[in-house]
Amino acid sequence: MAAAALEEIYAPVRPDLDALERLFRAELSSEDPFVGQLVTHVLATRGKMLRPALACLSARAAGDAARMPEQAEDRLGAAGAVELIHVASLIHDDVIDAADLRRGQASVNAIWGNQVAVLLGDFLFSKAFHMLARLRTREVAAAMAAATVRMAKAEIIQIKHGNTPHTDERIYFGIIDGKTAALTGAACRCGALTAGARPEVAEALATFGLEWGMSFQITDDALDITATADHLGKPIGSDIQTGKVTLPIIYALRDAPEQDGRRLREILSADGNHTSGAGLPAAPVSVLDEVQAIVARTGAVERALGVARERAQRAARALVGLPPSAARDSLAALVQFVTVRTR
């Protein structure tokens, strides 16, 4: 789906997203020129603002109350915090994966080193929690912190299961629940809370965000195997190189004919193929080609994308009970956005 379509989806919250840009500049301004330089880089290399859009759309889909001016502050605070938490976690992820690229640009660790990247992540986490601590809607900070706890825990478990090819999809679902869906679920829940949503409405939107996040991450992981580097803005097969076991791999390991399965297991277990941030050279292209070919023969990517569509349908169903609104339509369109994208 092209950027123009996303722009259309964001239309009901465009004023919110514009206000967020001003909020970021005010919150993150620094008298220290080096910190200022880091912040400028971070603000310039952000992604699609999906999480703050989810928060603001959820607030507006939750009811009319979101229109009241005293709620705008909390809505923007929650949306801003979720974006800062996301950005901070990406900066730490790039340290962990020893990734030089982020959205096609040099990562913070590539430019300034791991030390600065670890601290910049801590700085942004702290800023996010400072914003959350000042909101009138008290439950928001706790919900967001609980999501961040789940994120960190899931990533620790992911590292532990890295380099050990397995066919247990429950482990995979547990990891992406924490690492992605917890935060998108919290974004939607917190957006709804800032609009004073009734508990069942907040719960429905939280479910939407959670299932949307699951669908998003499963799709992302499936595309990591099939997409070209140009499309993806990061090296192809980067999950394989960093030892992440994703759904297509789990299905391929389970379903491949004996010889293919043995070879796949061998490749994934080989030390040299998992840099895991240790700075070893990347797996040779020929090996990645081999993985792509084996996975393709099993149809595992299509099966994984089928699971992603299933979770997307669950997300769409969570919206059914909400009153009709432009914001609800946009959330529904975001479900489409996830399942039809190619990058």
Added chain:
Amino acid sequence: MAAAALEEIYAPVRPDLDALERLFRAELSSEDPFVGQLVTHVLATRGKMLRPALACLSARAAGDAARMPEQAEDRLGAAGAVELIHVASLIHDDVIDAADLRRGQASVNAIWGNQVAVLLGDFLFSKAFHMLARLRTREVAAAMAAATVRMAKAEIIQIKHGNTPHTDERIYFGIIDGKTAALTGAACRCGALTAGARPEVAEALATFGLEWGMSFQITDDALDITATADHLGKPIGSDIQTGKVTLPIIYALRDAPEQDGRRLREILSADGNHTSGAGLPAAPVSVLDEVQAIVARTGAVERALGVARERAQRAARALVGLPPSAARDSLAALVQFVTVRTR
């Protein structure tokens, strides 16, 4: 000062500190065995619990209100969070400094690698903010988050000024204000807030914590140059090896006779002497000996310790207006503890 003496100082808050141990076990328990193993390691290798003691002593020094049972929960939550934030920041510091030892034991990064250490720090930060988000005393979370922002910012600035020998003590004071004193100040302020302290009492205790932290860090840095490895529980001269410019170095650079000054500048600028987490070999012992000798000839360590005593006196003066209590006496004794310690 021996451990027994510290035990005496802690007497008015011993029940709080014991309750904290139970709180940590409950808050940090995990169904995942690997996360559980990490938490067990972290809980077993903690330090002197100075920050939670500061928080609890401040709550009890702030007034009788701290005795009310409904305030115990907030007091322990604030004290627990400040300890988790401190521990998380140390885990990240050890990644940044590529330090293998922490309090004489293997550091998290040395045992499980940088990836796990970054994420474990994030996990503990998030847990701390989750605890803070649930407190009744609203101002606590914001005060603590503001301190954490200052910490991260100060450490970024410290890295930027590493490897550039300078004689500007304001830069040094700015760095330790953020990296140490902001959190000890917040510990005391937040402790007081949980006891419902009047603003001027909370302010006096915050000043106490801030000045105590300054004194503590200046002393720590001065001891890094003079102490033996055995005494310190970490390699001697570790600040020099990681490129940190501390007060004795600033004074020595300023006051050393020309030839000594030139040699000192040369040593500190030499690339090979600053590992800064980059994994270069440590400076040879002979070079550290040379630094110690040059610094000793200028009397810079004594001058730095004099400044530490000055800040300790400011801390002590901040206590003057508080009502007499065992907790206030303990805070006063903690001032002594900082300035007479040799490790």
